[in-house]
Each structure stands twice: as structure tokens, then as C-alpha cells.
Amino acid sequence: MAHVTFVHGILNKAAPEELVQLWRRGLAEEDGFDLGTRGVTSSMVYWADVLYDKPLVESAHAESLEAAAEAGEVEAISMEWRDELRGEERELVEGLARELGYDDVGEQDPPPPGPQSGPTLERVPLPGFLKKRIMAHLLRDVHHYLYNVDFSPRLGARYLVQDEIRHRFVAAIEEAAKQPGPHVVVSHSMGTVIAYDCLKRVASCPRVDALMTIGSPLGLDEIQDALAPEWTKLDGFPGERVAKRWVNVYDGLDPVAGFDGNLANDFLKGGLPSVEDIHEPNWGKWRHDISKYLRGARLRERIQFLLS
């Protein structure tokens, strides 16, 4: 039986069982395909509780940022940790902030006029405070993961962020590997960093048949540098544990993907391009939503192909 392992992205999420249903429904609605109906099992590598206090309750907003923003569900987080960074950690975060345009956006900035968003964070048609909040989450989540920060999301819980999430990812892949397959990992946003990290750099992680990354920040230089030495431009493809294909889905105006989601040139396999980049237009004010990506015809076609 085929299996899909999902890995979610930045920001807080609904409870695990609800989240996996939301992703499944996202693929199924509007003439899509239902994994369960096709006999494909699915699971979610859930890590929101490692960095967030408690799950979102209102599932309707859980994977739609625009709806969540309207409902005031993007919480503000403290960025004081950024001031204490030194050395390469500081370089990573400052570089990422620069590349994402985090410091160029003011809290009081109104949304830019006109319906078109352009290839900088300033042009994203959301109020400044919201853009700052979202990017703050991205910076924090990426940094805390890549540098294995000791973090307490709530009273009584403490995690080494990378160790904990790697453990969950590997456990999910081991569980899925008990089935005959094919086994496909479908990851989004920060989840693509986790999936890549585990499949490229964690020796105990079982092999999967295929990897799909969606709206990935893996194209950002700072993240690639943090994934070295295992990552190199000439041999960045995680062929050790991805048996067949890596399909990368992006929208050129997705801020989290740095407005350039193309990965093929940065993750070569023996010097040859091996990642299949698929341009899948997202839409609306925030072109990073997984709920919108999952409705894309090309994305759906590629998942079905990877499962076939």
C-alpha cells in the first residue's frame, strides 16, 4: 500500500490528526484526488508543539494564512533571541533577514496599493505588522531547528528542537517503511528544510521513494550554508535516502521561498540537474499557503505520478 508522509511548515497548526485531514482534504477538494479513497495511507510529521504552546482550535484557519490573519491568529513572538546570537548563527539569521527583507518592513506599513504583489517582501499586499510576524516565525523556526536550540514552548515541556524533530521524522519514515510502498514525503515551507536535513544528513533515516518540496526556502544561500558540509551545490541531491525523484513546487512570488523557489541548480546530483522544478501559481495576498498549493493541478498530477 502506498504511503505519503506530510511535513508541515512554519507557524502554529491545528492538532495533528486534524492537520493531516486538512492536507488530505486540500488535495481532494475541487476535483482533486483523495488519498484514502485511492488506498494511499498518510501521516504527518507534526512538530508545531515543539515550538508552540498549544494547537490552533479553529481548524478552518489552520492552513490558510489569509483567514488566520483576518482572525488575528498569527501571534507575535519575541525576537530578543536574535540580539544574543554570535558567530555563524548571527550570520545566518542576519543574512536570512536581509534576503527576506525582514528589516525593510515596518510594523506600521500599510499594505502596498494595487492587487499585484512584486518580488520583495515590501510588495506583499499584507499590513506591515503581519509580514513582520510571519517572517519572525520563519527566522525563529529555521534558526532554532538548524542550531538545535534548547527551547521550552510551554510550562513543563523542553526540547532540543532539532533532535526532537529529527527523531519524529525518522520515526514516521520507519513506520511507513513497514509498508510495501511507494513512499513519498510531501513537505512544505520549513517542513522542506526538515525533510531535506533528515534525508541528507541523518544516517539512521530509512530511504523513501520520492520527495516533494513545496514553497521551500532551501534555495536561500544562508540555509544551504547551514546544511553544509553534507550539502554541496554539485552533490546536494539527497540520493542516499531518496531513491527516485525530488519534485520541487514553487510560486515565484512566494516570500518564504525568497521569491525564487527554483532549486534544480543548487541541488545537483553528481554535477547534473536532478530536481524537477514545477512552477505552480499560488494566489491572493499570501502566496505561500499550503491550502492553495495543494489545489494546484500540476502539483496534484506530480503526487499521483510519484505514487504510481
Added chain:
Amino acid sequence: MPWQNPKHLTDALAAAAREHDQQAAAEQCERVIERARRDDQPFPFEQAKLALEILRAERMFPLMERLADAFLQGGQRHPRIRRQYAQALLDQGRISSAFSVLEKLVADTARKDARENAEARGLLGRAYKQMYVDGHGEAQRRGSETLRLAIRHYHDVYRKSPSDYLWHGVNALALVRRAERDGVQLRGLPAAATLGEKILELAHKLHARTKAGDPEACWNSAAAFEAALGVERPDEVRLWLERYLSSEGLTAFELASTRRQLVEVWQLDAGVGIGKEVLLLVETKLLGSRGAKVELKPGGLETRAASLERVLGDTSYLPIGWYRRGLERCARVARVETELDPDSGFGTGFLARGSDFKTSLGSTAFLVTNSHVVSADGVANALRPEQALVSFKALDAAQGRRFKVKAVRWESPPDKLDCALLELDAAVDGCGDSYPLAAARPVKDETARVYIIGHPKGGTLSFSLNDNRLLDYDERLLHYRAPTEGGSSGSPVFNAEWQLLGLHHGGGKDIAKLNKEPGRYAANEGIWIEAIRQGIR
């Protein structure tokens, strides 16, 4: 002996209702019925009332009747329980029995219990109303008088305390309008317009006093929407209908009652005037409710799908594209009949391309059904091929036409694959493409669903959109809880993407579980289409 923890019954019933597990609900009720026969203490009133309310909301009327009867026999004779008993009778069309219960109840509660007396009179009005709209037997002969009696019962209750009995007033209004259309003379009643305006005025006042989640808000909106129909104000109809349909806790039973009232009393037509909007919205909402099923009449397929899309657009209660695909599947579904009784069905069948089963069968379309429906091998109680007639009720191009069975090309006995492949005497035109076959069976989890299109009880082609949980399967059989009735044998079983998953062949209350699981359960059973394909090869 006093009843211990009667709340267990209502909790278990409510849990079964949430799962729409009719078998679990029935088992709970049977335990109580059995106990009530032996016990010398009446079942506690509050829990009895609640249990009957749950059954009614789930439209389990025969069980509701049996349980109410057991409560009454056990000494729990509260007027409310008697009224619920009468409701169960009425909802099954057992009007004469309901009359005798209600007339006694009206007499017993007069000057003692104004509320129950009014409600019982309202139900009497409903019984007369039903007799009038059904229009057969004695009621037909005394039609005008039956209608007057219905109106009198409703209006008498309403006029005593209009704001308390708005619902009775609306029924009086609907029937007064009906009397106008039918040319029935009435005396001693206000004009319909006056009655309607007053009800609308009251509804506005009550609406301002109720909160959105209150049950009263739902009933108030329903009353106001009908009153607006009665005074022909389309904008108010839309406003109140929207409020009504978005009410919390609105059940399939209530929606079905509304629909019946609109069709039978108001005589709205889904293709004409305000009926286009109102009926489609109510029916679409009904499809999204548990316990609902879709019925298709000849020639209505395209009109219905197109109208739904036009009216509902992208903001529908259901994904219209999905619903439309379900409707399209109906065109290839046939009723298997006999010459002796051509007006009712013997079973169901569906057209499938021969090569879907075996390459050498080519592109010819065969009718797939059960061998216990049609058999050339002499299966007991099955029709012989020469006895069988086949008609496609949802296929506009084949209306009025009955196909004959030319040959049975392949069959497997009921205890194996229970399948027969029938060659018809002529090609069936205009029925669309053969069904796509499901490449795999759904993952067994609580979200897995199946959908069956057939002719339950040999009647109208219909399918249920809800309560269709796939329970289990093995290499031959599928078990599911989809509602089916006799006559559905030979129906196609689809997965949630409307791909052909199996051939329905039966079911029962006491079926052995699959995969060596211990125990038995109530389930319907189909044959996995892949097992049939392998069998034919």
C-alpha cells in the same frame, strides 16, 4: 424495580445517532423494550422524551413507534409520550392509528394541559392535511371538508395565542392558500394576506428577542419564510430561508418536513418561479444532512444539475462538481423488472464496458447485476433472462423503453461472486462513458465512504450521500453501512471519487465480520469489482 440509570439509554442512543449507527441504536432500544415488558415501573419521563426525540431526529420512525409503545405499555403515559407516539405513526403514514391516539389525547388534555392540548390539535391538523394532500379513499371523497378540518385545527390553536403557536398559524396560512388554488370555499377565517402579514410581523418581533443558536430562532425563521411565501414577498422569502437553513442543529428530519410542505402543500415546482430557488436550496441543504438521499425522476438529470450550479454557484453547501458526477453516474443504472409487474423493480443493474472485465469482451456494454436477480443457471428466485426487462430511469434518451436480455454472457453463483453479465437486445445510446474502475480499495479508516445508486424497494432511482461508512473488506467482499433496501441488489458501489468499487448484493442485521474478526454486525455487502474481474478472466 426502579429503572437504574435510564440516562444510559439516551447517552448510548445519542452516541449511536452521532455515528448514525442505526444498528447500535436499535440494539439499545430493544434492550429497553424487552425490559419495559417485564418491569413494573414506568420508564422515567424526561429520558423517555429525550430518547424519542433522538429517534425522530434520526428519522427512525418504526423504532420510535415501538419504543413509545413500550413506554406507554410500561405505564409511562405522559401526554408528551402519547404525542410522540402519534408523531411516529403519522411519520409512517399510519394516519388512522394516529387519529385514534390524538383524538383521545385532545379529549384527555382539554382544560388540563393547554400546551399539550394545543400540540395534539396541531397534529390532528397535520393528519387532516396529510389526508387531503394524499387525496385518496374517503379523504378524496370528502376533500373540501378534510381541508377545512385541517385549517380549523391549526387556526384554532394559533388564534388563542399567536406568538406561542406561530407554526400552527403558518400551516393554516399554507392551507388557506391551497384552498384558494383548489377552489375550496372557507368561512370564518381572516384573509390569507392578513394572516401572513400578522405572522411575519410576529416573526420579526420574536427574531429580535431570540439568540442565533436558540431552537426557537430556527422555527421562527421557518415560519417567517413560509409566511413570506404566503404574502408573495420574494426578498423576505430569501432572507428568512437563509436564516432557517443556517440555523444550528437543523436536522434531516426537519428539512425533509420542510421540503414535503413546500411540494405537497405549497405545490412549488423546482422549475418555476420562486420554487427554483427555494426547493433547490432546501434540497441541497438536505443532501448535506445525515440520513438524506437523492431521488431522481426521469428526465430531470440535466435540469437538476444545471439548476443547482446556476443557483448555488461556488458558495454551495456541497461541492457541486462532485454531486454532478454522482448524477452523471445515474444514467447507466437500470431497473430490472418483469413483464408480470413492470411498474415495480425486481433489482438493479448497471452498464459496464466488456473490456473492463476481459479484453475479449470488447467495447460492448453489458448490464452487470447479481445472479440472484437474473440467472440462466437456475438460481432460486432469480429471473430467467427471458423474464427480465431492463429500463433506464435517469436516461432521457431511453425513457419509456424497456430492453430485453439477449443472453447471459457470464455468471457466478450467489455464494461466490453473485454476478451476471447480461447482453441486452439493443445498444443503449446516450448513457455516457463506462465507469472508471477504482484502482485500489480505500484505506480502512473512519473517513472511508462508499456510495450506492440503485432502485431501493424497486422504486425511484436514488442514492444516499451520507452515512455510507466503509466498514471492512477482504479479497472478495466489501462491508459498508450505506443505507440500502430491497431492490438495490445489483447496484454499483462507488468510492468517494465515483469510481466503481463493487457490486452491491445484499446485507443484513447479523453478518459475520470479515478477516477473522470475532463477532457479527449489521452491514451491507458488496462484491469487490476486482474480484469479479479476476473471476471473469
